[in-house]
Every structure is written in C-alpha cells, then in structure tokens.
Amino acid sequence: MMPELPPVAESWLRDTLLRRAHPLLLSFDAGWCLRDVHGDAAFHGFDSGDAGRALRELQDLFIGLPLDGHQELPFIELSNGRSAHVHLIADPPGFHVLLLDAEEERVQQRAQQQLGNEAVLAGHEKSKAIGRLQEIRNELERQRASLEEANALKNALIATLSHDFRTPLTSIFGYLHLLEGPAADAARARQALGAIRRNATYLFTLAENLLEYGRGEAGALLNPGVLSVDALARDIDDMFRPLAEDKRLAFEVGVERDDGSVVPLFDEVRVRQVAVNLLSNAVRYTAQGTVSARFAWRGGRLRIEIADTGIGISPEFRERVFKPFNRGGQAGSKGAGLGLSIVRRLVEQMGGTLALDSAPGRGTRFTIDLPPLASLPAPAGLDPAATPWKKDFDVLVVDDDPDVAQLLEALLLDLGFRVRVAGDANAAVAEVMRRPPDLLLIDVEMPGLSGNAAVFRLRSNxxxxxxxTLSATSTGEARDASLRAGADYYLTKPLNLDQFVGVVQRATASPVGA
Amino acid sequence: MRTHKLCMLGDFGVGKTSLVARFVRRTFSEKYLTTVGVKVDSKEVALPDREPLKLVVWDIAGRGTLDAPGANYLRGASALLMVADGTREASLAAALELLEQARRDLPDVAAALAVNKLDLVERWEVTAATLSDLRRELPVFETSALSGDGVEAAFAELAARLAT
Structure with missing residues (x-):
C-alpha cells in the first residue's frame, strides 16, 4: 500500500494523470441508455454532431461480453483516430465506461513494432533475394560450362565433318564416275549402286543427326501420335536390307504386338531416329553374321531390340560411346560419333530406358523400352490413325482481346473441339467452377485478376x-511463374501455330492428372 | 438487426488492416503501418433471402501466437477471419496455429481463411495443393486487398455462416 502522499504532491499527481489520460466517464443504464457524462468528451470524439455514432461504436466493443463485471480493452482505436484504453465498470443496475487516452503510448509502441516488423519482413525478402541470386549464379555457371562444352564440340564437329562428309561423297562420286564410264558391266554396276546407296544412307543419317544435335539438349517438343510399327518395320527393312545384303549379312526385322485395349501414342519421328541410328551402326560394324531389329508391344510400352554379331564394345568404352564426337569405342570406327549420343538423348526425352549388352568380338544388343507419351482408348471399329487426339474435348478460351479470343476459337473449332469463350479471369473462374472444361486456354496478362491468379485459384479449388497459359512475356521467369501457379503448358505470343497445335494435341492426348 | 463480432487474426504484415479497409471503405494503401491494439469497424452485409446483418470487425494487431491481450480481444467473437500472406508460407502456419489456439476458447466460432496478396501470385510460396487440402478443413479464399479480389466473398461466407 502506497503511503499517503503530502496533499501538494497528491494534487500534482492527480492533475498530471488527468491531463495525460483525459479521462472520460460515460454512465449508462442496463440498456445502454446514456445517463451521465464526466470528463473531456470532445477529446474522445463524443461531442460532435455524430456522438450517436460514437456511442454505437462504443457499444459494439462489448458485443458478447457481460456488463455486470469489470472489462478492460487496451489500445482501442476510436472513431476520431485516437487510441484509448477502454474500461467497463459495473455499477448495478447500470455500468460506466471509462476511456483513458493511450495515443502517446500507442505512437511509441507502433514506432518500436514497426521497426521490428519491417526488419523481419525485409529479412524474409533478403533471404529470398539471396536464394534467387544463388540460382542465377548457378545458372550462369551452368551456362558457362555449357558454352565451353559447346565450343569444344564445335571444334570437334568441324574437324569431324570435313572428314565425314568428304569420305562418302568421294566414294559416291567415284562410283558415279565408274557407272558413267564405258566399261561398266552389270556386276560392277550393281556393286557401284550398292556402294552409292550405302554412302547416301550414311550421309542421310549424318544429316539427320546434325539437325537433331542442333536442336540442343532440350530438343523440340515431342509430338505424340499413333505409331504404325508395321510401317516403321517396312521402312527399316527397305532401308537396311540392301546394305546388309551387300555385306552378305543376314537381316531380320520382327514385330510382336499385344491386343491392348488402348492405343499408345509415341513420337514416330523420334522412334524412327532411334532405330535408324542403331541399325546404321549395327550394319556398319558387323562384318559377318546377322543384324536384327525387333519391335514389341508390352502392356502399351514399346520395346525395340537392335542386335548384331559385330565387333562389340569393350566394357571400358560403354559410357564413352554415348558422348558426342567420341568414336574410340569400336575398333576401326568411323562416323561423326553423334549417333549413340542422340539415341540416348531421344530415349531420355521420351521417358524411356536404354540398355546395352555387348561383348568384344561377339556383338552388341541395344534394348530400348519406351513408355507411351499418352494413350487413347481403342473402342471397337475405331481407326486410331484417324483420331490423333480426342476431338470431343470441351475447351474454354479466356482472353480480354476479342480478336485473339476469336482466332483461338476458330482454330480450335477447326480442330474439332467444342469451344467456350470468356473475356476476363473472374468470368473464367466462375465458368470453370460451373462446368469444368477438359482444357483451359488462358491469357496471363489481363486487367483485374491475372491469368496466373485465376489458374492458382482454380487449382486450389x-x-x-x-x-x-498464353503470354506476351517470353522470359523463363514468367514461364516458371505460370507453371508454378498450376499451368501445364506455357505458350508465348505471337503464337506459333504449329507449336500451338502441338501443345493442344499433347494437352488433350495426355490423361488428366498425369 | 443482428450484430456479430468478427475478429481478424494473423501474423503481422499479412494484410489484415488492408482487407478491412477494402471491405469496409473500398480503399487500399501501399504503405505498411503496423497495428497496435485494435481497430474496430462495422459494416452491414446483405444476404440473399435473409435479413441483413451487421458485422463488427475487430482488426487485431498481428501476432504469430495468441498472447493474453490477444485472447482478451477475442472474447465474444462469433467469427474469425484468419489471414495469411501467400508470399510467406510461415504466415500460413501461424494463421493455422492461431486458429487452433482461438478454438480452445471459442469452440463454436465460425472461421474462414483468407490467403492474401493474390496480386503477387507469381511470388507465392503457398501452393495450390496446400490450399486444396486446407479446403477440407475450412473455407479458403485467395484474396487481394489491392485489387479487391476474393475479399467480399470471404466476408460474405462468414456472414452466411453466422446467419444460419
């Protein structure tokens, strides 16, 4: 208990506290009817023409709280913008509400908290920025290493090509000269034509590989479609049997299929490149015996086996043969050294596996296992080749530019889809929630809710x-942001129509949730 | 008119004050000003086929956990709008922790979650999958106090729950 103060000190203390706290005591009956007012009503905003509103706001503070006991609500911001400690003092049958000014205290607390909170928020942003910088640094490092490798490969490429193009061309020109000469009998002509075919096939493969190599590690988009293995086997046979027979090799091509209830989709061009490269090597490096190709369906997966009885690959060279421009793996090897590196890259792009089984002097067997890029159901009577994707898909196009929306609508209608159009992201979200489409094509940069925000909201729902998503921004960051928001594909404007059709094809062919 | 107390709860800097400003006054300020204590606002909410009700919105100073003054402010509340910042995943954990703490004192309180700053969705740490899971527990709204997206819907959801 504080000892009684001298009257002068008590008076000074009382005056000081009253001056600082500006107490206002409002007395009410049990029904919140104001009975009496003591103190500085003007200071707390209770003297204006809208005092009724201030009193209603005061009443709102005690919603759900008993009025027959003491209540304390610190730091309440009043309608005049100042802060007060609000006390309810029971005094049956009524009660009093006491307001003590806390604005000065609030200003001090806010200044302290503001600094602390801003420091924490800045720390969070800083750590995120450091993370982004680290990513950029790593990316730059990757690019530097990639450029160094590219430069080394370029040098190797130039050195290799000067040899690899000239040798078969020299052979072709030489045999053509022989054919044009007067003494070309039938046997020599057949031999010359065989040599020309062999060298032309080699040049064809080399050119294909160079084009593929030029596409870079990322490669082009895969194009799922119905793969006719019978047609592929026929082409392979037409292409390689003459070459094998020229070398008196046995050549076998086989196809095994199951009666799958789905039609698996593969990228036919890529599958063909894999087979051609492996067979090209097999024929080239086999002096006697057999070269065989076998295509088998196993539960919707495609298995390709290319085997030969050629020179084989030593264990120490098995990794090296998959690196570009490396030709040291096989004695007497020739060629640009791109084939196997491209085979591996293509197989990886298609999500497959590649196994190599080889013994020097006994031959080599490559086994490729490819999962389908997508599948279509194969109902009775359906010709899979006639339906490269599901054309009954329902597509919602969202773009605030009516010209772009109409263009997309026309393209999709031409492709056989059912199409709806929305002009903004909020309308799109409502439309999707009302009737979910199979495919949503949405512009990223729209006024109001952005396309990315709409995508996020739809995914979270x-x-x-x-x-x-379609965007005019072509940066990797913009693409990543869109994919993070939940998009499956990101296309940039102006649209490349082939790419657009390819992406729509992939989007509608692949199973939802895959 | 029926009146209900609705408390905004969440970590600091998630945008509670901005959401209230957008909901009550349709305004937005870029400037961050930390809240000390409580700011109380009210707004009448129209409901389809029902009497309108008045929401008294308590904008409570941001905290990661519920301390004694915070718990004191919650007394008498019938609804909670939990607020997280989509660009800070930790603020979502804080909002859920606060909800769990608040429900100990207010077991029957109506609650919804507003994940704010949708206008910065490209920088969000909170994922759509996380929110999709959370929707099984409570209503979730992606909101932007800046643009207003989702704000009315979040308050309307709580008002509708209070009216039933």
Missing part, C-alpha cells in the same frame, strides 16, 4: 483439367 480442385480443377484438374489441362491448362495452357
């Missing part, structure tokens, strides 16, 4: 259909 459980929409699992395919989403393609």
């Amino acid at each position: 459980g929409y699992r259909g395919r989403i393609v």
Whole structure:
C-alpha cells in the first residue's frame, strides 16, 4: 500500500494523470441508455454532431461480453483516430465506461513494432533475394560450362565433318564416275549402286543427326501420335536390307504386338531416329553374321531390340560411346560419333530406358523400352490413325482481346473441339467452377485478376483439367511463374501455330492428372 | 438487426488492416503501418433471402501466437477471419496455429481463411495443393486487398455462416 502522499504532491499527481489520460466517464443504464457524462468528451470524439455514432461504436466493443463485471480493452482505436484504453465498470443496475487516452503510448509502441516488423519482413525478402541470386549464379555457371562444352564440340564437329562428309561423297562420286564410264558391266554396276546407296544412307543419317544435335539438349517438343510399327518395320527393312545384303549379312526385322485395349501414342519421328541410328551402326560394324531389329508391344510400352554379331564394345568404352564426337569405342570406327549420343538423348526425352549388352568380338544388343507419351482408348471399329487426339474435348478460351479470343476459337473449332469463350479471369473462374472444361486456354496478362491468379485459384479449388497459359512475356521467369501457379503448358505470343497445335494435341492426348 | 463480432487474426504484415479497409471503405494503401491494439469497424452485409446483418470487425494487431491481450480481444467473437500472406508460407502456419489456439476458447466460432496478396501470385510460396487440402478443413479464399479480389466473398461466407 502506497503511503499517503503530502496533499501538494497528491494534487500534482492527480492533475498530471488527468491531463495525460483525459479521462472520460460515460454512465449508462442496463440498456445502454446514456445517463451521465464526466470528463473531456470532445477529446474522445463524443461531442460532435455524430456522438450517436460514437456511442454505437462504443457499444459494439462489448458485443458478447457481460456488463455486470469489470472489462478492460487496451489500445482501442476510436472513431476520431485516437487510441484509448477502454474500461467497463459495473455499477448495478447500470455500468460506466471509462476511456483513458493511450495515443502517446500507442505512437511509441507502433514506432518500436514497426521497426521490428519491417526488419523481419525485409529479412524474409533478403533471404529470398539471396536464394534467387544463388540460382542465377548457378545458372550462369551452368551456362558457362555449357558454352565451353559447346565450343569444344564445335571444334570437334568441324574437324569431324570435313572428314565425314568428304569420305562418302568421294566414294559416291567415284562410283558415279565408274557407272558413267564405258566399261561398266552389270556386276560392277550393281556393286557401284550398292556402294552409292550405302554412302547416301550414311550421309542421310549424318544429316539427320546434325539437325537433331542442333536442336540442343532440350530438343523440340515431342509430338505424340499413333505409331504404325508395321510401317516403321517396312521402312527399316527397305532401308537396311540392301546394305546388309551387300555385306552378305543376314537381316531380320520382327514385330510382336499385344491386343491392348488402348492405343499408345509415341513420337514416330523420334522412334524412327532411334532405330535408324542403331541399325546404321549395327550394319556398319558387323562384318559377318546377322543384324536384327525387333519391335514389341508390352502392356502399351514399346520395346525395340537392335542386335548384331559385330565387333562389340569393350566394357571400358560403354559410357564413352554415348558422348558426342567420341568414336574410340569400336575398333576401326568411323562416323561423326553423334549417333549413340542422340539415341540416348531421344530415349531420355521420351521417358524411356536404354540398355546395352555387348561383348568384344561377339556383338552388341541395344534394348530400348519406351513408355507411351499418352494413350487413347481403342473402342471397337475405331481407326486410331484417324483420331490423333480426342476431338470431343470441351475447351474454354479466356482472353480480354476479342480478336485473339476469336482466332483461338476458330482454330480450335477447326480442330474439332467444342469451344467456350470468356473475356476476363473472374468470368473464367466462375465458368470453370460451373462446368469444368477438359482444357483451359488462358491469357496471363489481363486487367483485374491475372491469368496466373485465376489458374492458382482454380487449382486450389480442385480443377484438374489441362491448362495452357498464353503470354506476351517470353522470359523463363514468367514461364516458371505460370507453371508454378498450376499451368501445364506455357505458350508465348505471337503464337506459333504449329507449336500451338502441338501443345493442344499433347494437352488433350495426355490423361488428366498425369 | 443482428450484430456479430468478427475478429481478424494473423501474423503481422499479412494484410489484415488492408482487407478491412477494402471491405469496409473500398480503399487500399501501399504503405505498411503496423497495428497496435485494435481497430474496430462495422459494416452491414446483405444476404440473399435473409435479413441483413451487421458485422463488427475487430482488426487485431498481428501476432504469430495468441498472447493474453490477444485472447482478451477475442472474447465474444462469433467469427474469425484468419489471414495469411501467400508470399510467406510461415504466415500460413501461424494463421493455422492461431486458429487452433482461438478454438480452445471459442469452440463454436465460425472461421474462414483468407490467403492474401493474390496480386503477387507469381511470388507465392503457398501452393495450390496446400490450399486444396486446407479446403477440407475450412473455407479458403485467395484474396487481394489491392485489387479487391476474393475479399467480399470471404466476408460474405462468414456472414452466411453466422446467419444460419
């Protein structure tokens, strides 16, 4: 208990506290009817023409709280913008509400908290910025290493090509000269034509590989489609049997299929490149015996086996043969050394596996296992080749530019889809929630809710259909942001129509949720 | 008119004050000003086929956990709008922790979650999958106090729950 103060000190203390706290005591009956006012009503905003509003706001503070006991609510911001400690003092049958000014205290607390909070928020942003910088640094390092490798490969390429193009061309010109000469009998002509075919096939493969190599590690988009293995086997046979027979090799091509209830989709061009490269090597490096190709369906997966009885690959060279411009793996090897590196890259792009089984002097067997890029159901009577994708898909196009929306609508209608159009992201979200489409094509940069925000909202609400975002921004960061928001594909404007059709094809062919 | 107390709860800097400003006054300020204590606002909410009700919105100073003054402010509340910042995943954990703490004193309180700053969705740490899972527990709204997206819907959801 504080000892009684001298009257002068008590008076000074009382005056000081009253001056600082500006107490206002409002007395009410049990029904919140104001009975009496003591103190500085003007200071707390209770003297204006809208005092009724201030009193209603005061009443709102005690919603759900008992009025027959003491209540304390610190730091309440009043309608005049100042802060007060608000006390309810029971005094049956009524009660009093006491307001003590806390604005000065609030200003001090806010200044302290503001600094602390801003420091924490800045720390968070800083750590994120450091993370981004680290990513950029790593990316730059990757690019530097990649450029160094590219430069080394370029030098190797130039050195290799000068040899690899000239040798077969020299052979071709030489045999053509022989054929044009007067003494070319039938046997020599057949031999010359065989040599020309062999060298032309080699040049064809070399050119294909160079084009593929030029596409870079990322490669082009895969194009799922119905693969006719019979047609592929026929082409392979037409292409390689003459070459094998020229060397008196046995050549076998086989196809095994199951009666799958789905039609698996593969990228036919890529599959063909894999087979051609492996067979090209097999024929080239086999002096006697057999070269065989076998295509087998196993539960919707495609298995390709290319085997030969050629020179084989030593264990120490098995990794090296997959590196570009490395030709040391096989004695007497020739060629640009691109074939196997491209085979491996293509197989990886298609999500498959590649196994190599080889023994020097006994031959080599490559086994490729490819999962389908997508599958279509194969109902009775359906010709899979006639339906490269599901044309009954329902597509929602969202773009605030009516010209772009109409263009997309026309393109998709031409492709056989059912199309709806929305002009902004909010309308799109409502439309998707009302009737989810199979595919959503949505512009990223729209006024109001952005395309990315709409995509995020749809994903968080459980929409699992395919989403393609379209944007005028072509940076990797913008693409990543869109994919992070939940898009499956990101296309940049102006649209490359082939790419657009390819992406729509992939989006509608691949199973939802895959 | 029925009146209900609705408390905004969440970590500091998530945008509670901005959401209230957008909901009550349709305004937005870029400037961050930390809240000390409480700012109380009110707004009448129209409901389809029902009497309108008045929401008294308590904008409570941001905290990661519920301390004694914070718990004191919650007394008498019938609804909670939990607020997280989509660009800070930790703020979502804080909002969920605060909800768990608040429900100990207010077991029947109506609650919804507003994940704010949708206008910065490209920088969000919170994922759509996380929110999709959370929707099984409570209503979730992606909001932007800056643009207003999702703000009315979040308050309307709580008002509708209070009216039933």
